[in-house]
Amino acid sequence: MEEKILNVAIVGGGPGCKAIMDMIFTEKLSQLRMKLIGVACTNPEAVGYRYSREKGIYTTGDYRDLYKFKDLNLIIELTGRDEVANEISRTRPEHVRLMDHVGARLFWDVFKIEEKRVVEREHAAEAIRESESKSRLILQTMPSGLFTVGLNRKITSWNKGAEDITGLKAEQVIGKDCLEALDCDAYKEGCALFDDKVDKPIYGKECTLYVDGRKITISKNADTLNDWEGNTISGLESFVDITERKRAEEALVQAKEDWENTFDAISDMVMLLDNDHRIIRVNRTTAKALNVTKESLVGKTCYGAMHSQRHPIRQCPLALTVKTLKPQTKEITEPKLGGTFLCSTSPLLDRDGKLVGYTLSLKDITESKHLEAQLHQAQKLEAIGTLAGGMAHDFNNLLMGVQGNVSLMLMDIDSTHPYYERLKKIEKQVQSGARLTTHLLGYARKGRYEVKSVDLNQLVEEICETFGRTRKEITIRRELAEDLFPIEADPGQTEQVLLNLYVNAADAMPDGGNLILKTMNTTHDHMKGKLYDPKPGKYVLLTVTDTGVGMDKETMERVFDPFFTTKEMGRGTGLGLASAYGIIKSHGGYIDVDSKKGQGTAFSVYLPVSEKKLGKAVEATEQFIKGTGTVLLVDDEEVILEVGQELLEALGYRVLTAKDGKETIEVYRKNQHDIDFVLLDMIMPDIGGGETYDKMKEINPDVKALLSSGYSIDGQATEILERGCDGFIQKPFTMEELSQSIKEVLGKE
Numbered sequence: 001m002e003e004k005i006l007n008v009a010i011v012g013g014g015p016g017c018k019a020i021m022d023m024i025f026t027e028k029l030s031q032l033r034m035k036l037i038g039v040a041c042t043n044p045e046a047v048g049y050r051y052s053r054e055k056g057i058y059t060t061g062d063y064r065d066l067y068k069f070k071d072l073n074l075i076i077e078l079t080g081r082d083e084v085a086n087e088i089s090r091t092r093p094e095h096v097r098l099m100d101h102v103g104a105r106l107f108w109d110v111f112k113i114e115e116k117r118v119v120e121r122e123h124a125a126e127a128i129r130e131s132e133s134k135s136r137l138i139l140q141t142m143p144s145g146l147f148t149v150g151l152n153r154k155i156t157s158w159n160k161g162a163e164d165i166t167g168l169k170a171e172q173v174i175g176k177d178c179l180e181a182l183d184c185d186a187y188k189e190g191c192a193l194f195d196d197k198v199d200k201p202i203y204g205k206e207c208t209l210y211v212d213g214r215k216i217t218i219s220k221n222a223d224t225l226n227d228w229e230g231n232t233i234s235g236l237e238s239f240v241d242i243t244e245r246k247r248a249e250e251a252l253v254q255a256k257e258d259w260e261n262t263f264d265a266i267s268d269m270v271m272l273l274d275n276d277h278r279i280i281r282v283n284r285t286t287a288k289a290l291n292v293t294k295e296s297l298v299g300k301t302c303y304g305a306m307h308s309q310r311h312p313i314r315q316c317p318l319a320l321t322v323k324t325l326k327p328q329t330k331e332i333t334e335p336k337l338g339g340t341f342l343c344s345t346s347p348l349l350d351r352d353g354k355l356v357g358y359t360l361s362l363k364d365i366t367e368s369k370h371l372e373a374q375l376h377q378a379q380k381l382e383a384i385g386t387l388a389g390g391m392a393h394d395f396n397n398l399l400m401g402v403q404g405n406v407s408l409m410l411m412d413i414d415s416t417h418p419y420y421e422r423l424k425k426i427e428k429q430v431q432s433g434a435r436l437t438t439h440l441l442g443y444a445r446k447g448r449y450e451v452k453s454v455d456l457n458q459l460v461e462e463i464c465e466t467f468g469r470t471r472k473e474i475t476i477r478r479e480l481a482e483d484l485f486p487i488e489a490d491p492g493q494t495e496q497v498l499l500n501l502y503v504n505a506a507d508a509m510p511d512g513g514n515l516i517l518k519t520m521n522t523t524h525d526h527m528k529g530k531l532y533d534p535k536p537g538k539y540v541l542l543t544v545t546d547t548g549v550g551m552d553k554e555t556m557e558r559v560f561d562p563f564f565t566t567k568e569m570g571r572g573t574g575l576g577l578a579s580a581y582g583i584i585k586s587h588g589g590y591i592d593v594d595s596k597k598g599q600g601t602a603f604s605v606y607l608p609v610s611e612k613k614l615g616k617a618v619e620a621t622e623q624f625i626k627g628t629g630t631v632l633l634v635d636d637e638e639v640i641l642e643v644g645q646e647l648l649e650a651l652g653y654r655v656l657t658a659k660d661g662k663e664t665i666e667v668y669r670k671n672q673h674d675i676d677f678v679l680l681d682m683i684m685p686d687i688g689g690g691e692t693y694d695k696m697k698e699i700n701p702d703v704k705a706l707l708s709s710g711y712s713i714d715g716q717a718t719e720i721l722e723r724g725c726d727g728f729i730q731k732p733f734t735m736e737e738l739s740q741s742i743k744e745v746l747g748k749e
Contacts, residue, residue, distance in 0.1 A: 006034050009066045011088065012078035013041030017048025020076065038066045063088060072096050076104050149235045153177050156234065165241045166211050183210040200224060217243045269362040277301050277318065280357065289337055302360055307336060318360060321345040325355065339366035395433065396710035397637050399732035403430045404643030407735035411650055430732055453486045453612040454494065456540055460517055463498045473512035481520045487540050488610040489587050497580045501544040501603055504577060508548025508601060516545040527606060532590055538609040545602040551595040559593055624739040626652040629676035632668060634658045636684045644679065651739050661687025665695045672700050677745050682709035690720050706745050
């Protein structure tokens with residue numbers, strides 16, 4: 001039968017009220033099955049009164065209000081006042097019992113004593129449970145694997161650590177022979193645990209477990225468990241997984257080997273020094289450079305090993321690093337090694353920033369210094385070339401003044417005049433000077449030359465004839481195709497390529513030999529298997545073959561590199577074949593080399609076929625052609641402007657002049673309908689000839705212009721010609737050449 005609940009009300013809302021409420025709510029009085037149904041207190045701020053309201057218990061200021069609860073069984077009076085207790089006793093309903101404050105105190109004391117005993121019993125039981133739990137927990141939560149075996153070698157316990165390490169559950173191994181349950185190389189010769197010949201305990205024995213194809217390296221401890229009489233009753237083994245540790249150790253060894261290999265693979269000489277500048281370690285490059293073993297250098301001072309000195313040499317930056325504790329680099333010469341080196345030193349610091357030594361490295365820059373000297377020489381030649389080009393330009397302008405006046409004087413006299421021959425000689429000297437400036441401009445390499453339809457066979461023959469006179473010990477054979485297509489090329493640059501190839505062949509045959517020159521027509525289909533992908537179309541192939549010393553593969557791979565030469569110092573710049581390569585490429589062509597050591601060399605040059613017909617040579621005529629119309633003459637040189645105007649007027653033209661680009665544009669804008677063509681100088685201050693031409697073309701898209709310059713046709717002039725300009729004439733020019741050029745310009749549709 002279910003026990004009846006005791007409904008209780010409390011009179012008095014002080015701390016005692018709250019304490020009893022806490023016991024009821026926390027079920028500390030659960031054995032009395034009490035239920036609090038009301039609290040009466042005259043002080044609504046009392047702690048118990050407030051607490052009861054928070055808990056949702058009925059509260060009142062008059063205890064008599066509690067009598068309305070028909071199921072009320074007990075009133076606990078906690079005010080401590082006898083008159084209150086007496087009044088409640090007098091007025092309470094007959095079925096309601098009263099526990100006054102004295103009884104409540106006694107009830108509280110008895111409850112606390114019993115509660116203490118209960119707590120003590122619970123603590124004792126908990127201690128026992130905790131001890132057992134700790135033992136089990138220690139066994140189960142040990143990261144180490146732990147298991148016990150009986151004298152029959154059967155496993156009797158297997159903790160979670162063993163499960164985690166091996167992946168074997170307890171039910172898989174308990175009750176099984178350890179030799180059968182565990183595939184361990186330590187058990188190959190039986191279980192040492194119960195072998196009297198094996199000293200025990202066993203500590204730190206490394207062995208390998210094999211579980212489901214996995215290989216687990218463990219370190220195990222083992223010992224026997226004995227009874228109080230010393231008899232062995234079982235065995236205990238513990239083990240830890242050291243697989244990762246072994247891998248880390250192996251990785252550390254590998255890392256050390258990798259570091260050693262990397263250190264030895266450094267192409268620079270590297271040394272690690274202690275604080276006394278003694279060598280701790282060197283790389284293979286250092287030992288090889290000094291022709292000793294690495295071990296023999298350890299313990300020696302760096303300056304002793306390198307220079308056989310007792311003190312650091314003055315050039316070495318190590319002294320400055322010692323003083324500043326900062327990296328230093330300095331270029332030094334090493335007579336013992338025979339070269340120039342970049343010496344770098346740095347301090348070596350430990351984790352705490354304490355100096356523990358130094359590093360010293362030597363980078364061989366002998367070759368780069370040599371290349372630097374070659375580059376300096378090339379830059380110097382470039383500067384000389386620029387100067388030569390400027391001189392040639394100015395000299396051509398001077399010659400133009402002379403030639404123009406000579407042409408004007410020759411117009412007024414015939415061959416019977418006493419000054420006629422002298423004027424013709426002056427004209428020849430002007431032409432000789434012009435040829436000289438042509439060489440200067442060629443040396444200066446002032447951009448691209450004039451590209452036109454060229455007969456390659458003719459160029460080969462002409463250069464052969466000149467070259468053959470100087471190298472009579474070489475036999476030249478020609479195999480030139482009669483039906484060879486013309487090529488689109490600049491004759492001067494093509495001649496330079498031919499000459500460079502001839503000279504290279506001759507240098508490969510110091511004692512004489514054969515030079516075979518062959519030309520033929522081909523197409524891109526016959527150029528397969530090359531390192532390049534040729535553009536589709538027709539090509540002319542020139543092969544230059546010699547019977548010289550040949551080249552090895554390494555030399556052949558670098559033969560077109562700038563500054564690369566196999567000749568001794570002072571005999572070659574290493575630019576000949578490099579410039580040939582650049583010229584061929586700029587012409588849209590390709591160049592190959594094939595050679596073997598001792599078997600000669602063959603260069604193959606492919607040049608695109610010209611779409612234009614090969615122009616026929618026109619015999620020069622001393623007759624000038626007169627004309628009519630208006631010419632705008634543009635030049636910033638006063639003397640050329642004057643003589644040019646006179647030449648043009650003598651040819652029958654009306655002449656307008658302009659000294660610069662700005663004036664040219666203004667004059668042309670005002671007189672565009674009257675001007676038949678413009679004789680335009682290329683090099684002018686502020687606005688050059690190219691921009692001036694573009695401005696005039698904006699004014700009149702059909703403007704006719706003849707470019708004139710003391711330079712040969714450079715890149716800018718070629719670009720302007722490609723944009724539609726009608727022609728080019730190089731200073732100095734004769735009246736006949738000028739009249740012929742004007743005729744060609746005006747004759748264009």
